[in-house]
C-alpha cells in the first residue's frame with residue numbers, strides 16, 4: 717500500500733526499475749521503443765488490487781489495456797471503441813480478454829446503490845439489469861459476498877457479449893479475421909484467475925459469432 721508520504725518512493729522505484737532492466741539487458745529500452753506488438757487486448761476493472769502486469773508476470777509490450785470501473789463494454793464509450801478498433805485493425809490482436817474480479821466495488825454499487833446522485837451508479841447500471849435478470853438464481857446464494865462474486869462472473873460474460881456486438885468485431889469477422897474471446901475472473905481470495913465457460917452456442921444463435929467459431933476456438 718502506498719500512502720501519500722510515499723509519493724516520492726514511486727519515482728524512486730521507477731529509477732531502480734529502469735536501472736535493473738538496463739543491468740540485465742543494455743538494449744532493453746531500445747527494444748521497448750520499437751513499435752508495440754502486443755498479443756492480447758485486456759478490458760479490466762480499474763481496481764488497484766488487480767495489477768495486470770504483476771498477476772500475469774507480463775512485460776512491457778505484452779498487453780494492450782483498457783480499464784474502467786467494473787470492466788464495462790459500453791457501446792457508446794468512444795474511448796473503449798477506439799481501443800478495440802486500434803487493437804483489431806492496427807495491432808492485429810487476436811485474443812480479447814475481459815477480466816473481472818471478485819469483491820468488485822462497482823458490482824456492489826450496482827446492486828446496493830451508493831448515493832442516488834453518484835455517477836458511478838449510472839456507469840454500472842447495466843450490472844443492476846444483470847442482477848434483476850438473474851435474481852432467482854442469485855437469491856439462492858445466501859452469502860451476500862458470494863452472490864456479488866457470482867454477479868462479477870455474469871458481468872464478464874455480459875460484457876463479452878457487448879464486445880461481440882461492436883461493429884468493429886463484426887466487421888473483423890466478415891473480413892475473416894481470427895479472433896478469440898476469453899472471460900476471466902481474478903479470484904482475489906486466492907490470486908488465481910478463473911477462465912469462465914462462455915455461452916458460445918447462444919452467441920452463435922444471436923449471429924454474434926461466425927458458425928465455425930467453436931471448432932477454431934477449441935483447436
Ligand code: CO
Pocket residue numbers: 761762763785786787817819820821822823
Ligand atoms: Co472492480
